Amino acid sequence: MIKLLSGNEALALGAYHAGVKVAAAYPGTPSTEILESLADYDDVYAEWSTNEQAAMEVALGAAYAGVRAMVSLKQVGLNVASDAFMAAATTGVSAGMVVVCADDPGIHSSQNEQDSRHYVKLAKVPMLEPADSQEAYEFMAYAFDISEKFDTPVLVRTTTRISHSKSVVKVDRTRAVPASQAVFQHNVAKYVMLPAYARLRHQLVEERLVKLADFSETFPSNHILRGEHRLGVVTSGVSYQYAIDALPQASFLKLGMTYPLPQNLLRQFAAQVDKLVVIEELDPFLQENIQAMGIKVSGKEFIPRAGELNPDIIEQASRSAGWLPKAPAREKIGITTELAKRPPLLCPGCPHSGIFFVLSSIGQRSKLSGSKGKPSKESKLIITGDIGCYTLGAYPPLLALDTTACMGASIGLALGMEKAGVSSKVVAVIGDSTFMHAGITGLVNAVYNSGRITLIILDNGTTAMTGHQDHPGTGISAQGKETTKVELESLVRGIGVSNVRVVDAFNLKALRASVRSSLDSTELSVIIVRGSCSMLVPKRSGPRVIDNEKCNQCDVCLLIGCPAIQSDSERITIDTALCVGDICTICQQLCPRQAISRQSETGAEELA
Amino acid sequence: MKKLDMLVTGVGGQGVILTSDIIAQAAIAAGYDTKKTDTIGMSQRGGSVISHVRIGSKVHSPLIKQGEVDILLAFEKLEAARWGHYLRSRGIAIVNNLALPPLSVSLGEEQYLSDDEMLNILKQQADRIYLVNGSQRAKELGNIRTLNMFMLGCASPFIPFKISIWQDEISQHLPDKVRQINLSAFERGRKEIRNANI
Numbered sequence: 001m002i003k004l005l006s007g008n009e010a011l012a013l014g015a016y017h018a019g020v021k022v023a024a025a026y027p028g029t030p031s032t033e034i035l036e037s038l039a040d041y042d043d044v045y046a047e048w049s050t051n052e053q054a055a056m057e058v059a060l061g062a063a064y065a066g067v068r069a070m071v072s073l074k075q076v077g078l079n080v081a082s083d084a085f086m087a088a089a090t091t092g093v094s095a096g097m098v099v100v101c102a103d104d105p106g107i108h109s110s111q112n113e114q115d116s117r118h119y120v121k122l123a124k125v126p127m128l129e130p131a132d133s134q135e136a137y138e139f140m141a142y143a144f145d146i147s148e149k150f151d152t153p154v155l156v157r158t159t160t161r162i163s164h165s166k167s168v169v170k171v172d173r174t175r176a177v178p179a180s181q182a183v184f185q186h187n188v189a190k191y192v193m194l195p196a197y198a199r200l201r202h203q204l205v206e207e208r209l210v211k212l213a214d215f216s217e218t219f220p221s222n223h224i225l226r227g228e229h230r231l232g233v234v235t236s237g238v239s240y241q242y243a244i245d246a247l248p249q250a251s252f253l254k255l256g257m258t259y260p261l262p263q264n265l266l267r268q269f270a271a272q273v274d275k276l277v278v279i280e281e282l283d284p285f286l287q288e289n290i291q292a293m294g295i296k297v298s299g300k301e302f303i304p305r306a307g308e309l310n311p312d313i314i315e316q317a318s319r320s321a322g323w324l325p326k327a328p329a330r331e332k333i334g335i336t337t338e339l340a341k342r343p344p345l346l347c348p349g350c351p352h353s354g355i356f357f358v359l360s361s362i363g364q365r366s367k368l369s370g371s372k373g374k375p376s377k378e379s380k381l382i383i384t385g386d387i388g389c390y391t392l393g394a395y396p397p398l399l400a401l402d403t404t405a406c407m408g409a410s411i412g413l414a415l416g417m418e419k420a421g422v423s424s425k426v427v428a429v430i431g432d433s434t435f436m437h438a439g440i441t442g443l444v445n446a447v448y449n450s451g452r453i454t455l456i457i458l459d460n461g462t463t464a465m466t467g468h469q470d471h472p473g474t475g476i477s478a479q480g481k482e483t484t485k486v487e488l489e490s491l492v493r494g495i496g497v498s499n500v501r502v503v504d505a506f507n508l509k510a511l512r513a514s515v516r517s518s519l520d521s522t523e524l525s526v527i528i529v530r531g532s533c534s535m536l537v538p539k540r541s542g543p544r545v546i547d548n549e550k551c552n553q554c555d556v557c558l559l560i561g562c563p564a565i566q567s568d569s570e571r572i573t574i575d576t577a578l579c580v581g582d583i584c585t586i587c588q589q590l591c592p593r594q595a596i597s598r599q600s601e602t603g604a605e606e607l608a
Numbered sequence: 609m610k611k612l613d614m615l616v617t618g619v620g621g622q623g624v625i626l627t628s629d630i631i632a633q634a635a636i637a638a639g640y641d642t643k644k645t646d647t648i649g650m651s652q653r654g655g656s657v658i659s660h661v662r663i664g665s666k667v668h669s670p671l672i673k674q675g676e677v678d679i680l681l682a683f684e685k686l687e688a689a690r691w692g693h694y695l696r697s698r699g700i701a702i703v704n705n706l707a708l709p710p711l712s713v714s715l716g717e718e719q720y721l722s723d724d725e726m727l728n729i730l731k732q733q734a735d736r737i738y739l740v741n742g743s744q745r746a747k748e749l750g751n752i753r754t755l756n757m758f759m760l761g762c763a764s765p766f767i768p769f770k771i772s773i774w775q776d777e778i779s780q781h782l783p784d785k786v787r788q789i790n791l792s793a794f795e796r797g798r799k800e801i802r803n804a805n806i
Contacts, residue, residue: 004632108647108648161645161670164645164646166632166643166645167667168636168642168643240668241668241670242671245669310669311671311673312673339690340709340710341712342654343712345711347654396712396715397711558714561711563711565714567714568709
């Protein structure tokens with residue numbers, strides 16, 4: 001059967017056909033759709049875990065118990081899960097365990113551009129890198145087999161371009177699940193990592209790596225494509241696709257298994273070509289490992305280390321490296337106009353807009369038009385942010401965030417600043433899903449260490465940015481089952497915070513009052529700002545309109561940053577198709593001249 | 609057809625990705641290899657969206673090289689200009705006559721380009737530029753969300769697939785309730801571009 005599948009859908013289908021029984025993940029672009037696809041199958045247990053470490057441990061437990069298991073995560077998720085990943089690498093598995101890690105070259109939706117391939121060297125585990133959806137599908141079966149044969153977790157590494165591109169897949173298998181029941185074979189020396197046993201395991205890990213290197217020589221997707229002998233290109237993943245388009249005449253060693261590397265095959269290929277080069281995205285991972293074998297090879301001297309590659313970059317680099325003849329530069333398209341950028345924004349009716357507006361105005365940060373993008377240096381507030389849609393609150397006009405580091409960091413950073421002795425008040429802002437993921441420990445720490453910070457939890461009842469996944473606070477599982485809902489307020493109170501308020505995200509007055517009172521308080525306080533993500537509100541009614549007779553274009557409403565409010569030199573208008581209406585009304589509450597009101601029914605008819 | 613490289617672009621929420629999905633599926637139905645890839649940034653709504661669709665006997669890179677796009681299908685004018693440099697010489701640009709000013713324009717920080725500026729950018733490569741009133745037509749049909757199928761209809765005469773393939777793929781990708789209106793939008797776009805003397 002022929003199917004058009006994204007890399008992520010193909011990975012999920014490959015895992016399903018390879019008999020995966022347990023799959024765990026925390027949503028993270030570009031890996032999210034892998035678990036979403038697996039959650040559709042009734043004969044797979046699929047969960048959104050609270051965070052990636054929990055996911056890794058769940059998968060490892062399942063693999064210990066003799067069923068095939070997988071984790072899917074993004075690059076920074078592997079950082080979170082790294083402790084468990086290293087443990088898995090040490091103990092090995094019983095049934096197959098595959099970790100799918102999706103890197104984000106180009107930083108389409110991440111906070112860093114790390115090359116996670118380095119992890120396999122640290123953990124001494126094998127790595128496969130599919131170059132399209134067909135390989136994504138096929139490699140999952142290989143990965144589970146390798147995991148079981150060599151008693152190791154296997155990392156399948158993709159990138160945004162592989163995970164999110166769709167290509168043709170020949171689906172030639174069906175689901176094969178071993179009939180045996182899940183059984184945990186007690187084996188203290190393998191599973192209890194007391195120093196005495198861990199020392200033994202380390203020996204086995206080293207032996208395993210040698211065997212894997214032998215296996216890599218015969219791995220079917222490590223193969224040579226013979227072209228001209230003048231230039232030999234070693235490459236993998238999506239870089240292969242770009243390179244073969246840019247250098248169609250060259251010889252290729254296309255690697256599907258990129259750790260450990262097939263040393264003999266590499267030497268054989270190097271001997272066949274005049275010049276050996278590596279084309280790879282981000283770090284010189286292959287290049288340095290090949291150089292360590294004493295093979296002469298270049299690559300990163302010409303190919304950029306930062307940013308996502310594409311066929312144009314490879315072609316340009318190839319010309320400056322002399323791998324391709326110099327060509328007359330194509331005439332550049334002259335663009336005389338500087339095109340307006342269209343950065344991502346908080347949506348119309350976003351429950352984060354109101355609180356960010358309040359923080360921005362209390363902190364004296366927001367500015368009217370004409371001023372370019374930085375918060376005022378004299379702001380009375382420091383606002384530490386976190387990872388989610390609300391990170392967009394850093395953009396003008398809101399300018400309501402000072403830091404975004406990693407999941408959960410808002411709380412620790414705020415406490416650190418307070419303990420450092422800053423004179424400003426420090427507010428930490430975190431989303432509900434991120435708080436569950438990595439904020440709880442930070443809050444326990446702040447309570448225990450007598451912090452006085454204000455923590456604002458933006459509770460929109462979903463993991464919005466990655467496409468509305470459930471989390472412990474929603475009480476719905478990844479497979480749509482009702483489960484125990486972890487209540488934010490009781491959780492926070494249980495940690496020991498007594499000053500806890502729940503405020504309606506769309507009530508400006510209440511938001512302002514609660515922030516002011518928290519800032520005046522000498523104890524740690526938590527404000528839970530509650531309001532549904534506007535994309536999840538099915539029915540919309542009563543879009544707002546501006547009475548241009550009353551409006552004096554003071555532009556205050558523009559400071560909300562609502563995409564529905566548009567302005568030209570003549571007037572300010574609200575796009576009634578974008579406005580969410582009754583559920584929001586932030587602009588109406590804000591307008592000093594009461595020029596904004598609900599569109600009258602007759603008015604609606606007139607417009608239609 | 610040896611190869612067809614196509615960019616579909618617009619603003620988040622306009623249906624760019626569904627459109628490129630349908631084109632890629634249609635390519636498979638027509639017996640071609642295909643790859644498609646989207647760049648949507650981190651927003652749920654309102655950001656720039658760009659889809660690369662590549663069709664041929666064998667497709668390697670999912671991303672199209674600059675200067676190789678055969679058809680640029682743009683649902684918004686600023687986005688058309690943004691990707692104009694990807695067009696090959698003598699390429700085709702089909703642009704919905706709609707301006708969605710970004711927030712920075714509303715805030716007075718940046719300017720929205722004029723139609724002339726947009727056309728000048730496209731003209732440097734394209735030899736056929738069609739400015740169509742897609743949003744207007746979709747509204748007339750009674751559902752602004754049919755804009756994407758109207759635009760696909762406009763592009764379809766330039767892609768050598770049988771009409772039944774398009775109809776099948778549109779039908780398969782859209783729920784019962786809106787299937788018919790989307791098929792009509794496609795038909796309307798197809799007719800409109802034909803009348804534009806291609």
